[in-house]
Amino acid sequence: xxIDISRxxxxxxxxxxxxxxxxxxxxxxxMKDPEETDVNFCFCFPDIYEIGxxxxxxxxxxxxxNDRPGVFCQRxxxxxxxxxxxxREEGMPLYTLETKTPLKEMDMVGFTLQYEMxxxxxxxxxxxxxxxxxxxxxxxxxxxxxxxxPCAYNPEPLWEFIDCFLIGDGENLLxxxxxxxxxxxxxxxxxxxxxxxxxxxxxxxxxxFYDVKYHEDGTILELxxxxxxxQLPVKRSILPSVEGSAFPVDPxxxxxxxxxxxxxxxxxxxxxxxxxFCQAGMIYRPVRERTREKVMExxxxxxxxxxxxxxxxxxxxxxxxxxxxxxxxDLVDCTKSRQVSLALPSLRMDKFAFNVLQRIQEFKKSGLxxxxxxGTQRLRDVINxxxxxxxxxxxxxxxxxxxxTHIKLYFMIGLPTETYEDLDGIADIARRICDLNYEINGGKxxxxxxxxxxxxxxxxxxxxxQWEAQDTPESxxxxxxxxxxxxxxxxxxxxxxxxxxxxxxxxxARGDRKTSxxxxxxxxxxxKLDGWSEHYRPDLWEQAFMNSGxxxxxxxxxKRSADEIFPWEIVDPCVSREFxxxxxxxxxxxxxxxxxxxxxxxxxxxxxxxxxxxxxYHA
Amino acid sequence: xxxxxxRFEKGGYTKYISxxxxxxxFKRAFKVMGLDIRYSNGYNPHPKMSFAxxxxxxxxxxxxxxxxxxxxxxxxxxxxxDLAKNLPRDLAITxxxxxxxxxxxxxxxxxxxxxxxxxxxxxxEEEFRDLFTSYMAxxxxxxxxxxxxxxxxxxxxxxxxxxxxxxxxxGDNAVIDCILDSGSHSNLSPELVIKxxxxxxxxxxxxxxxxxxxxxxxxxxRIRF
Numbered sequence: 070x071x072i073d074i075s076r077x078x079x080x081x082x083x084x085x086x087x088x089x090x091x092x093x094x095x096x097x098x099x100m101k102d103p104e105e106t107d108v109n110f111c112f113c114f115p116d117i118y119e120i121g122x123x124x125x126x127x128x129x130x131x132x133x134x135n136d137r138p139g140v141f142c143q144r145x146x147x148x149x150x151x152x153x154x155x156x157r158e159e160g161m162p163l164y165t166l167e168t169k170t171p172l173k174e175m176d177m178v179g180f181t182l183q184y185e186m187x188x189x190x191x192x193x194x195x196x197x198x199x200x201x202x203x204x205x206x207x208x209x210x211x212x213x214x215x216x217x218x219p220c221a222y223n224p225e226p227l228w229e230f231i232d233c234f235l236i237g238d239g240e241n242l243l244x245x246x247x248x249x250x251x252x253x254x255x256x257x258x259x260x261x262x263x264x265x266x267x268x269x270x271x272x273x274x275x276x277x278f279y280d281v282k283y284h285e286d287g288t289i290l291e292l293x294x295x296x297x298x299x300q301l302p303v304k305r306s307i308l309p310s311v312e313g314s315a316f317p318v319d320p321x322x323x324x325x326x327x328x329x330x331x332x333x334x335x336x337x338x339x340x341x342x343x344x345x346f347c348q349a350g351m352i353y354r355p356v357r358e359r360t361r362e363k364v365m366e367x368x369x370x371x372x373x374x375x376x377x378x379x380x381x382x383x384x385x386x387x388x389x390x391x392x393x394x395x396x397x398x399d400l401v402d403c404t405k406s407r408q409v410s411l412a413l414p415s416l417r418m419d420k421f422a423f424n425v426l427q428r429i430q431e432f433k434k435s436g437l438x439x440x441x442x443x444g445t446q447r448l449r450d451v452i453n454x455x456x457x458x459x460x461x462x463x464x465x466x467x468x469x470x471x472x473x474t475h476i477k478l479y480f481m482i483g484l485p486t487e488t489y490e491d492l493d494g495i496a497d498i499a500r501r502i503c504d505l506n507y508e509i510n511g512g513k514x515x516x517x518x519x520x521x522x523x524x525x526x527x528x529x530x531x532x533x534x535q536w537e538a539q540d541t542p543e544s545x546x547x548x549x550x551x552x553x554x555x556x557x558x559x560x561x562x563x564x565x566x567x568x569x570x571x572x573x574x575x576x577x578a579r580g581d582r583k584t585s586x587x588x589x590x591x592x593x594x595x596x597k598l599d600g601w602s603e604h605y606r607p608d609l610w611e612q613a614f615m616n617s618g619x620x621x622x623x624x625x626x627x628k629r630s631a632d633e634i635f636p637w638e639i640v641d642p643c644v645s646r647e648f649x650x651x652x653x654x655x656x657x658x659x660x661x662x663x664x665x666x667x668x669x670x671x672x673x674x675x676x677x678x679x680x681x682x683x684x685x686y687h688a
Numbered sequence: 689x690x691x692x693x694x695r696f697e698k699g700g701y702t703k704y705i706s707x708x709x710x711x712x713x714f715k716r717a718f719k720v721m722g723l724d725i726r727y728s729n730g731y732n733p734h735p736k737m738s739f740a741x742x743x744x745x746x747x748x749x750x751x752x753x754x755x756x757x758x759x760x761x762x763x764x765x766x767x768x769x770d771l772a773k774n775l776p777r778d779l780a781i782t783x784x785x786x787x788x789x790x791x792x793x794x795x796x797x798x799x800x801x802x803x804x805x806x807x808x809x810x811x812x813e814e815e816f817r818d819l820f821t822s823y824m825a826x827x828x829x830x831x832x833x834x835x836x837x838x839x840x841x842x843x844x845x846x847x848x849x850x851x852x853x854x855x856x857x858x859g860d861n862a863v864i865d866c867i868l869d870s871g872s873h874s875n876l877s878p879e880l881v882i883k884x885x886x887x888x889x890x891x892x893x894x895x896x897x898x899x900x901x902x903x904x905x906x907x908x909x910r911i912r913f
Contacts, residue, residue: 083895092704373720376718
């Protein structure tokens with residue numbers, strides 16, 4: 070530990086809010102001697118402690134790395150602004166929570182890329198650590214800056230700042246990467262020499278080993294590699310099975326309350342539904358399940374070890390687990406006897422779900438949430454959201470009859486082919502649910518409340534909608550106003566998202582290397598923690614667009630041609646482009662594709678790994 | 689009902705864990721131990737556990753007390769071992785004993801606390817003693833205190849609430865060892881001593897340059913540990 074830092078830290082911590090976020094030392098946090106380990110790694114979450122500590126991926130990788138004797142994985146988060154200001158004033162660099170060591174002294178710092186709006190915070194953390202923000206400016210003495218996570222599927226906006234991306238499941242790839250590092254460090258290899266070896270590992274993308282050539286109109290002419298051993302495309306790393314994969318049953322227990330302070334078990338990875346807007350549904354294929362026994366074992370061990378009072382399941386669609394009903398009943402029984410509350414997110418609201426919820430909630434009925442995503446059957450067919458109006462109303466009726474008084478509906482606007490008729494559809498569903506409530510709960514309608522949340526569609530890389538134009542901010546505004554008018558009702562609460570944020574998100578979701586200049590400018594101007602409304606500065610972002618000369622519309626409102634080469638094709642998600650294109654064509658005709666657990670739809674994932682659902686790919 | 693008291697140290701960085709968070713840390717530890725903590729009756733049952741005196745955020749301590757009740761009796765020694773295993777490393781249990789007493793809560797019996805206040809000071813011990821002696825020699829030692837009921841700042845005389853003091857020099861710090869009133873009848877926070885002393889002495893220090901440690905807690909005669 071650095072004595073200087075700890076003495077300095079003592080003075081800062083007396084002047085900031087919630088100093089408990091900056092101290093480490095939690096139960097189950099790991100302590101090793103950095104002098105005795107080959108690889109000193111710092112896991113960085115580009116948001117504040119309370120958010121980062123709620124993220125399961127951190128706990129998984131922390132365990133995976135620290136289970137290796139030669140590796141010491143520590144943690145760092147973005148400090149809240151009061152703390153950051155003091156750190157900068159006092160010249161104190163970002164440090165690891167475990168040993169209070171400056172990040173600059175690590176072998177590697179690794180960022181998780183969970184959402185585009187965290188990108189400026191990454192730059193900020195690198196800078197706060199005293200590490201040059203641009204990879205090209207770093208020396209042999211600086212740590213290797215790496216990154217992974219869902220946003221790494223389009224890594225290009227960050228290409229200037231990250232030395233190396235790890236793409237796909239991290240459980241096997243990350244330790245393979247650190248092992249290779251340890252071996253080469255012993256033999257005195259330079260960072261460059263190491264990266265030239267590492268880029269042979271599946272899932273490793275080193276941006277400086279590639280070049281991108283552009284047409285005059287700004288679209289891509291060619292992606293090429295500059296180093297022989299670099300892979301093009303870089304195939305994502307895929308864990309063949311999650312049943313036996315590392316899972317933390319003794320996670321770190323924060324002393325300061327995190328956003329989610331609960332035990333979590335990932336029941337399966339991947340999704341078979343094939344919603345056309347959903348990136349997670351594509352990039353986490355194939356579906357890999359944990360058995361019901363394994364889920365129970367992990368849940369019980371975790372509850373035993375942590376004393377958590379809440380247990381939640383994690384997956385893209387809880388009810389889709391093969392043994393879901395049996396599993397849910399087991400969990401209801403075991404959580405009840407332990408006085409632990411059970412959360413079952415993303416449930417399909419069928420008869421079984423109501424039975425389970427009745428047993429879990431008994432007296433306390435919290436709200437029920439539905440995500441039809443679109444207002445008409447036609448548009449739901451376009452996006453391949455397999456929900457019918459009948460599903461919704463049958464289920465809402467049952468909920469009201471059982472005494473639920475708060476229903477939430479999620480929709481997206483700005484979806485491909487959307488018209489105002491589809492917006493009318495949203496208003497219509499809301500109105501009919503209110504009517505249903507009067508019918509069931511009598512003339513005055515009881516304490517009923519309906520929340521309608523509308524988010525702006527952001528086309529994402531590696532989805533069937535990757536070719537689509539995003540709505541203009543002006544169009545979003547008109548649609549919000551239109552809906553606000555239509556949903557004027559004392560029973561209805563109408564929420565919608567900020568339009569500008571959606572546009573910035575869209576730029577980076579499908580951005581190329583040129584957008585890194587925008588990111589750099591925005592950070593230089595002071596943007597960080599953009600996901601927080603109190604920190605988000607649209608004026609600075611507008612300024613950043615001007616300064617960087619990045620053309621927003623080129624990335625947001627431009628429809629791409631069918632044969633355009635995309636920046637993210639440097640990475641291969643292992644779902645074929647032909648499949649995505651076919652899905653896009655079907656979308657235009659409002660033709661649905663069935664859930665692939667009932668027969669393979671040919672996404673191509675089985676070329677790379679066995680698909681438990683029996684995938685067959687016909688090229 | 690079996691009733692216990694755990695004495696513990698708040699060391700290292702755990703001084704930055706707030707009162708409420710600390711309560712959660714213990715609650716969590718008891719849960720992992722599977723200890724049958726007694727819960728209050730009523731609509732929102734809460735575990736029967738409480739600290740003798742809350743400790744200000746940023747203070748370390750050699751002597752904190754947590755009392756708690758269980759449904760069935762336990763062996764204090766094994767409770768102590770088990771609890772120690774389930775706490776963050778810088779919260780050290782120094783003692784755990786059965787507490788058979790008529791008193792309602794330890795908090796209600798709190799009488800005084802002893803603190804060590806570490807003041808960065810370049811001069812000699814004698815110089816500091818002179819300084820502090822003249823501070824204590826004032827007719828009234830006034831400090832601004834936020835009133836609980838009216839929420840306004842009012843001037844109070846804290847002199848009588850400082851029961852004893854001595855000073856020494858340890859390394860770069862002058863150390864004030866003092867015993868201050870504590871509890872519902874009369875209470876003095878070290879913050880008021882620090883504030884009024886810094887004002888009086890004109891030492892070029894900010895509040896955050898000083899460290900405070902609680903060393904001991906004293907209770908009324910009704911408590912015999």
